[in-house]
Amino acid sequence: MTDKKDYPFANIIINISHEQVDRAFGYRIPDRLRGMIDVGSCVIVPFGRGDHLRKGYVVELTDKSDYDVNKLKYINDIATKDLPAEDVFIKLAAWMRRNYGSTMYAALKTVLPAHKKQSGLKHRFISLRMDIREAREYYYECKTKHRKAQERLLEAILEDPEVRLPYELITGKMGISSAVIRALKDKCVIKVEEEDYLRNPVRDMKVTGDNLCLSNEQQAIVSRVISDYDQNIRRTYLIHGITGSGKTEVYIRMIAEIIKRGKQAIVLIPEIALTYQTLMRFYRHFGDRVSVMNSTLSPGEKYDQFERARQGLIDVMIGPRSALFTPFPGLGLIVMDEEHEGSYKSEQMPRYHARETAVALAGMLPDKASVVLGSATPSLDAYYRALTGEYVLLRLTRRLTGGTLPEVVRVDLREELRSGNRSIFSRVLREGIEERLTKGEQVMLFINRRGLAGFVSCRSCGHVFKCPHCDVSLSEHRGGKLVCHYCGYNEPVRKICPKCGSKYVSSFRAGTQQIENEVHKFWPGARTLRMDADTTRSKDSYEKILSSFANEEADILIGTQMIVKGHDFPSVTLVGVLAADMSLYAADYRAAERTFQLLTQAAGRAGRGQLPGLVVIQSYQPDNYAIVSASGHDYESFYNEEIEYRRLMGYPPVGHMMAIGISSGDEEKGIAFANRLRAHLDRNRKDKTGSVLIGPTPAAISKINDIFRFVIYVKSSNYAILTSIKDLADEFVKEMQAAGQYRGYSVQFDFDPMNTF
Numbered sequence: 001m002t003d004k005k006d007y008p009f010a011n012i013i014i015n016i017s018h019e020q021v022d023r024a025f026g027y028r029i030p031d032r033l034r035g036m037i038d039v040g041s042c043v044i045v046p047f048g049r050g051d052h053l054r055k056g057y058v059v060e061l062t063d064k065s066d067y068d069v070n071k072l073k074y075i076n077d078i079a080t081k082d083l084p085a086e087d088v089f090i091k092l093a094a095w096m097r098r099n100y101g102s103t104m105y106a107a108l109k110t111v112l113p114a115h116k117k118q119s120g121l122k123h124r125f126i127s128l129r130m131d132i133r134e135a136r137e138y139y140y141e142c143k144t145k146h147r148k149a150q151e152r153l154l155e156a157i158l159e160d161p162e163v164r165l166p167y168e169l170i171t172g173k174m175g176i177s178s179a180v181i182r183a184l185k186d187k188c189v190i191k192v193e194e195e196d197y198l199r200n201p202v203r204d205m206k207v208t209g210d211n212l213c214l215s216n217e218q219q220a221i222v223s224r225v226i227s228d229y230d231q232n233i234r235r236t237y238l239i240h241g242i243t244g245s246g247k248t249e250v251y252i253r254m255i256a257e258i259i260k261r262g263k264q265a266i267v268l269i270p271e272i273a274l275t276y277q278t279l280m281r282f283y284r285h286f287g288d289r290v291s292v293m294n295s296t297l298s299p300g301e302k303y304d305q306f307e308r309a310r311q312g313l314i315d316v317m318i319g320p321r322s323a324l325f326t327p328f329p330g331l332g333l334i335v336m337d338e339e340h341e342g343s344y345k346s347e348q349m350p351r352y353h354a355r356e357t358a359v360a361l362a363g364m365l366p367d368k369a370s371v372v373l374g375s376a377t378p379s380l381d382a383y384y385r386a387l388t389g390e391y392v393l394l395r396l397t398r399r400l401t402g403g404t405l406p407e408v409v410r411v412d413l414r415e416e417l418r419s420g421n422r423s424i425f426s427r428v429l430r431e432g433i434e435e436r437l438t439k440g441e442q443v444m445l446f447i448n449r450r451g452l453a454g455f456v457s458c459r460s461c462g463h464v465f466k467c468p469h470c471d472v473s474l475s476e477h478r479g480g481k482l483v484c485h486y487c488g489y490n491e492p493v494r495k496i497c498p499k500c501g502s503k504y505v506s507s508f509r510a511g512t513q514q515i516e517n518e519v520h521k522f523w524p525g526a527r528t529l530r531m532d533a534d535t536t537r538s539k540d541s542y543e544k545i546l547s548s549f550a551n552e553e554a555d556i557l558i559g560t561q562m563i564v565k566g567h568d569f570p571s572v573t574l575v576g577v578l579a580a581d582m583s584l585y586a587a588d589y590r591a592a593e594r595t596f597q598l599l600t601q602a603a604g605r606a607g608r609g610q611l612p613g614l615v616v617i618q619s620y621q622p623d624n625y626a627i628v629s630a631s632g633h634d635y636e637s638f639y640n641e642e643i644e645y646r647r648l649m650g651y652p653p654v655g656h657m658m659a660i661g662i663s664s665g666d667e668e669k670g671i672a673f674a675n676r677l678r679a680h681l682d683r684n685r686k687d688k689t690g691s692v693l694i695g696p697t698p699a700a701i702s703k704i705n706d707i708f709r710f711v712i713y714v715k716s717s718n719y720a721i722l723t724s725i726k727d728l729a730d731e732f733v734k735e736m737q738a739a740g741q742y743r744g745y746s747v748q749f750d751f752d753p754m755n756t757f
């Protein structure tokens with residue numbers, strides 16, 4: 001990762017007190033230090049009127065100075081001794097900048113939390129007021145009277161009657177309304193206490209230690225990781241284990257061991273998958289030594305959390321992507337649950353992936369850290385690395401929760417059409433729903449809107465229009481064209497299927513609203529809940545819908561991919577996937593992988609409780625390997641097929657890919673600029689055979705807020721070639737800026753993109 005160019009000037013930030021990150025000062029690099037200083041280097045510089053020596057970080061090297069050269073001061077030296085914890089994050093920012101293509105400022109802003117003053121917050125707790133016996137009686141009364149929300153809250157309290165539960169946890173993660181809390185309070189069942197903002201939301205949680213006896217498989221994994229750790233071996237481990245196989249328990253035990261060794265741990269869990277139950281398990285084990293970060297925290301609260309970590313007041317930080325930047329004094333372990341989740345990749349510059357960044361961070365720490373990844377459906381990236389030996393592959397094969405995997409039925413929608421059924425429900429699914437409604441069991445109907453960008457297929461034979469060059473689905477655009485989002489290939493929309501001659505060629509456009517209407521048409525009395533981007537716009541609405549469903553206030557939950565994660569609904573015995581193809585033909589190379597993951601997760605929703613579950617997967621291509629292997633709960637065979645496709649096409653993880661996104665308010669100028677950039681890259685890239693350039697082409701979302709978007713894709717088997725081409729692009733942009741020709745454009749990079757630009 002070197003770009004120690006022989007440049008004479010450096011821009012340096014002096015004080016990392018966070019607000020000042022944006023302010024850089026120009027310095028000259030003395031000859032004796034030339035070529036030794038890199039972006040991210042920590043240097044000693046004279047600063048201010050008294051020229052006091054201060055520490056600073058290099059954010060940019062240049063060959064021209066924006067300031068009067070004669071007035072520039074010289075860098076005094078390179079700092080070497082006593083690098084504080086923060087320096088690791090500066091180094092990490094430099095790595096992110098290099099690896100993902102962003103400015104140093106953007107990278108620093110990502111790794112260093114904004115410093116914000118905390119206002120006097122109040123904190124509320126809920127605890128039992130009645131004595132336990134009375135409360136139990138009241139709980140049973142709620143149960144018989146079907147007061148589901150009160151029942152759930154009391155259940156949580158009675159599980160650990162001495163514990164005070166944070167109010168936010170109840171209204172947030174449990175989705176229990178303040179009206180329910182008030183009702184219990186008015187009946188003197190519970191009390192709500194308020195106190196000054198406690199730095200730790202869970203201070204009074206008592207610690208109950210380990211009471212489960214680990215299974216042999218679990219024990220073997222904990223022992224392996226910890227004995228490696230004790231022998232100073234630091235690796236990245238991938239735990240492949242289906243839901244309920246005991247991964248979380250394994251994380252908890254490992255963390256406990258790491259803490260015994262005087263170290264701390266970070267647990268990354270996608271926010272959407274972090275359930276109340278999981279949180280409580282961590283609280284029970286680590287009590288007030290654990291903290292949780294989530295997106296509802298204000299910048300001040302976030303800073304507060306980080307401060308507690310820095311001061312050694314906690315040992316465990318749980319949270320989404322950004323929890324990775326918790327400045328622990330002695331980080332020993334990073335756990336990343338649901339490692340395959342798309343939310344681990346940032347959608348803003350730097351577009352970093354938390355998995356790669358975690359591994360990089362672990363390697364930069366003075367003592368280094370171990371990294372443990374876990375998933376029921378590992379990402380192709382992680383599994384590939386595990387099979388090549390870069391990661392250590394560990395398996396959990398048994399389900400500890402009991403219960404059987406649900407029966408999965410694949411329905412061929414082409415057959416349905418042939419037999420005259422044009423509705424969006426197959427006959428099997430309709431009968432299934434009917435039966436559940438009579439028995440009072442619950443149903444989840446799932447549609448993946450991701451692919452809604454408009455792939456076009458034949459509803460009679462299942463033929464899908466694909467790009468002959470990229471092997472991804474074409475998308476329908478206005479003006480009657482089918483377009484490839486990678487290379488720009490296009491062809492006119494056809495009315496007749498080229499394969500079977502049928503005239504049922506169309507883009508699939510069913511949304512959640514349409515499904516709900518259809519449900520009401522067939523079953524006017526059915527109570528439905530809908531969860532999609534529209535119904536979850538307001539804060540907490542996501543949790544509210546889920547808890548309303550958990551309270552059995554509805555028979556059918558209809559939703560997008562949001563509904564397949566996390567929460568357990570014991571009364572759900574039927575899951576219907578309406579058009580599994582939709583995600584399969586999203587116009588990018590990860591479509592099959594995402595489909596497999598979603599179907600596996602969706603299938604895992606049925607039959608969580610005592611009752612056996614049924615999953616109905618409807619599609620036009622029931623024989624597609626992603627659908628077949630998901631129905632058979634067979635990860636290996638999916639992986640084997642998929643990796644061959646990636647290898648053949650040079651897609652990640654076998655190859656690498658970089659998207660260069662160009663945005664401009666002026667369509668003509670935007671494409672002209674993109675073309676010039678492409679020509680510049682063609683002319684100047686060194687290893688001409690080592691990379692393939694594709695485009696420019698209009699982006700998948702070709703216009704946002706009147707800004708036109710174009711994209712150039714670069715493919716290479718060698719990541720370093722991609723970063724060198726990124727540097728070329730950066731240089732070109734700079735040249736254009738210097739020549740006054742770069743106005744109103746923006747250029748962004750996305751390495752191994754998870755989504756199309």
Ligand code: ADP
Pocket residue numbers: 212213214215218241242243244245246247248249250400401
């Ligand atoms: P995962 O994270 O893989 O979904 P969990 O760790 O949540 O799995 O375990 C699933 C369930 O099995 C939990 O209810 C947990 O309490 C229980 N469990 C985990 N390990 C054991 C064990 N060794 N013995 C008994 N029950 C266990």
Ligand code: ZN
Pocket residue numbers: 458459460461462463497498499500501502
């Ligand atoms: Zn056809």
Ligand code: ZN
Pocket residue numbers: 467468469470471484485486487488489
């Ligand atoms: Zn193409």
